[in-house]
Amino acid sequence: MKTFFQRRLQLQLLLILLAGVAVASLSVLLIWDSVHNAERVVIGDMGGQLNSAVTELSRQYASRADSDSTWASLPLASQDVSLRGVTQAVLRSYPGVEGGFFSNGEFVGYAFPTHDNPAAKTDVPAAERSVIEDVSRRARASGDAQELLRGGSELVFVRAMKTRGQDAVAWAMQRRPRQTGTAWRRVLLIALVLAALMSVGGTLRMAVALRRGVTEIQDGLAGLEKDFNRSLPESSGELGEITKSINRMAEVRRKLEEELRREDRLRTVGRTVAGFAHEIRNPLNGIRLSMQVLEQRLKSGAVQPPDLKLVMGEVDRMDALLTELLAFREKKNSDVSEQDILPVLERCVELVQPSNGGSRIRIETSGHGSPLAARVDAQKLTQAMLNLLLNAVEAAGKNGEVIARLRRNDEHVEIEIQDSGPELTAEQQQHMFEPFYTTKANGTGLGLAVSRQLILEMGGELRYEPGTGKKAFVISLEAVQRG
Amino acid sequence: MQTVRNRLAQVRVTDKDAEDLISAAQRELGRAQGKLGGNEIHAADRLQAAADAFVHAAEHSLHLADGPKGPVPQPGEIADHLQRVYFRLQQADFFARASGEPEAKPLPGFARKYYEEARKAYDRGGWFAADEYAKSADDTMRGLENLAQAAVPEPPPPPRPR
Numbered sequence: 001m002k003t004f005f006q007r008r009l010q011l012q013l014l015l016i017l018l019a020g021v022a023v024a025s026l027s028v029l030l031i032w033d034s035v036h037n038a039e040r041v042v043i044g045d046m047g048g049q050l051n052s053a054v055t056e057l058s059r060q061y062a063s064r065a066d067s068d069s070t071w072a073s074l075p076l077a078s079q080d081v082s083l084r085g086v087t088q089a090v091l092r093s094y095p096g097v098e099g100g101f102f103s104n105g106e107f108v109g110y111a112f113p114t115h116d117n118p119a120a121k122t123d124v125p126a127a128e129r130s131v132i133e134d135v136s137r138r139a140r141a142s143g144d145a146q147e148l149l150r151g152g153s154e155l156v157f158v159r160a161m162k163t164r165g166q167d168a169v170a171w172a173m174q175r176r177p178r179q180t181g182t183a184w185r186r187v188l189l190i191a192l193v194l195a196a197l198m199s200v201g202g203t204l205r206m207a208v209a210l211r212r213g214v215t216e217i218q219d220g221l222a223g224l225e226k227d228f229n230r231s232l233p234e235s236s237g238e239l240g241e242i243t244k245s246i247n248r249m250a251e252v253r254r255k256l257e258e259e260l261r262r263e264d265r266l267r268t269v270g271r272t273v274a275g276f277a278h279e280i281r282n283p284l285n286g287i288r289l290s291m292q293v294l295e296q297r298l299k300s301g302a303v304q305p306p307d308l309k310l311v312m313g314e315v316d317r318m319d320a321l322l323t324e325l326l327a328f329r330e331k332k333n334s335d336v337s338e339q340d341i342l343p344v345l346e347r348c349v350e351l352v353q354p355s356n357g358g359s360r361i362r363i364e365t366s367g368h369g370s371p372l373a374a375r376v377d378a379q380k381l382t383q384a385m386l387n388l389l390l391n392a393v394e395a396a397g398k399n400g401e402v403i404a405r406l407r408r409n410d411e412h413v414e415i416e417i418q419d420s421g422p423e424l425t426a427e428q429q430q431h432m433f434e435p436f437y438t439t440k441a442n443g444t445g446l447g448l449a450v451s452r453q454l455i456l457e458m459g460g461e462l463r464y465e466p467g468t469g470k471k472a473f474v475i476s477l478e479a480v481q482r483g
Numbered sequence: 484m485q486t487v488r489n490r491l492a493q494v495r496v497t498d499k500d501a502e503d504l505i506s507a508a509q510r511e512l513g514r515a516q517g518k519l520g521g522n523e524i525h526a527a528d529r530l531q532a533a534a535d536a537f538v539h540a541a542e543h544s545l546h547l548a549d550g551p552k553g554p555v556p557q558p559g560e561i562a563d564h565l566q567r568v569y570f571r572l573q574q575a576d577f578f579a580r581a582s583g584e585p586e587a588k589p590l591p592g593f594a595r596k597y598y599e600e601a602r603k604a605y606d607r608g609g610w611f612a613a614d615e616y617a618k619s620a621d622d623t624m625r626g627l628e629n630l631a632q633a634a635v636p637e638p639p640p641p642p643r644p645r
Contacts, residue, residue, distance in 0.1 A: 078632040085574030
């Protein structure tokens with residue numbers, strides 16, 4: 001999942017990079033467009049071309065006139081033919097430029113050699129004739145002149161120059177379509193730049209949202225590890241579906257666990273009932289048998305006190321069983337108070353010592369010099385410790401050893417009851433706290449279950465400590481801090 | 484026209500190009516005579532000028548066989564002349580078309596050929612040959628220009644003073 005999101009983020013970064021390249025390219029295009037298609041640049045180019053053209057026309061006119069003294073005396077029509085040849089030769093190097101000469105109030109030598117159909121262009125364009133004449137007259141007076149006409153769809157530039165040493169004026173004209181599309185192209189380019197910027201912004205926003213979403217999911221998953229009843233906050237973004245899927249999965253798991261717990265409880269109840277029935281049936285059988293014997297002896301008049309003692313013993317056994325069962329079932333009000341644990345432990349050891357069957361019980365304390373105290377119900381703690389000590393003494397056997405350790409573990413006071421008997425098997429560890437689970441021939445199977453219940457009621461914990469090589473149970477209680 | 488006719492009679496033809504130019508001169512002189520008969524003075528004048536130019540063009544190429552008879556122009560002058568001729572050659576096709584004469588079509592080819600010969604001679608330092616060939620090319624162009632001028636309609640007479 002994490003790799004998937006990392007790849008997504010990498011992809012988004014790549015998209016941002018591409019968008020950046022697009023923005024840069026479009027900017028370059030925009031600059032290029034501004035530089036190369038700006039009208040003033042076009043006009044400057046036209047002016048440059050026309051100036052060269054009229055300068056050359058002027059020079060060639062002078063050359064033609066100088067080379068033949070009789071030429072000037074020819075009729076204007078003949079001069080016109082000669083000058084058309086000159087204009088043809090000069091303007092073929094200037095694409096889109098037409099021109100000629102203005103002499104004695106007449107246009108002569110007109111040519112447009114680079115026109116698509118030069119033969120069709122034999123005379124000065126009618127639309128601009130007056131402008132050309134005006135520019136030519138001004139050039140004749142001042143040496144040179146020019147005029148720029150900005151039409152709706154084209155630019156027309158006219159330039160004229162007086163010929164050297166002659167009365168005539170050379171003129172040239174060029175048309176170019178106006179860059180009417182430039183404005184639209186700029187709008188388009190600006191729109192593209194904006195689109196690219198929006199794309200970058202959108203991608204960044206998506207990346208931030210994804211990152212935030214991933215963080216929320218990671219936090220939520222960390223919370224779920226601790227508490228499966230939690231749900232991830234719902235989101236509507238891209239990760240919403242993933243969040244919903246995780247919540248659905250958690251819900252399914254919660255239901256599954258509840259189901260398992262319910263089945264486990266049912267199994268435990270079934271085992272409890274079976275154990276209870278077994279435990280009750282044994283003394284009942286004993287009583288029945290004793291009563292049958294008593295009946296026969298009553299008939300024969302040989303009733304003895306020991307006959308009744310057996311019945312009483314079995315009744316006492318059932319009473320004890322019910323007492324333990326009630327202790328397990330009922331939740332008595334606790335009389336919790338701050339207690340030094342060591343005196344309680346020492347009293348329990350004293351109580352167990354006479355019936356220890358020869359095994360040695362030793363108390364070890366460690367930790368701080370100050371007394372270890374906890375808020376406990378002394379009676380409940382005594383009952384739980386007695387159960388554990390009696391079990392330990394029984395498991396240690398004759399010449400065995402039981403060690404009761406009292407220690408501080410962080411915020412807790414721990415009482416460890418360890419005996420020299422063998423460790424519990426894995427199966428025993430799995431069922432040891434279940435009611436009526438026992439490995440002893442005459443055990444009720446309620447001792448550990450009751451002890452655990454009592455410790456839990458005081459907010460503590462009773463656990464088995466595996467892996468020590470010996471059997472060890474630990475009671476852990478929250479320590480009281482004494483200033 | 485008589486002067487031209489006399490020169491035509493004296494000219495010695497030694498190569499095919501010169502022969503073609505002399506033929507063109509004779510043809511245009513005949514046409515000039517016709518125009519003169521039709522009282523087309525301007526056209527007759529331009530056509531005889533064209534014939535004269537073609538005779539000159541042929542004579543320059545023939546001078547090469549005789550060698551220089553006077554001072555030869557300086558290389559700088561010849562270079563300037565060649566440059567002018569080159570510019571004139573750009574007008575050759577226009578003049579040939581403007582003349583309206585189908586027979587004028589090969590004449591720009593002669594002008595270019597003479598120009599090429601002049602350039603070759605100039606490049607190898609043959610100043611006399613370069614000068615004569617450049618003049619031939621120039622005269623051929625002048626002939627073409629005159630033919631084009633002859634094709635222009637007669638200009639209207641100037642208005643009579645009141």
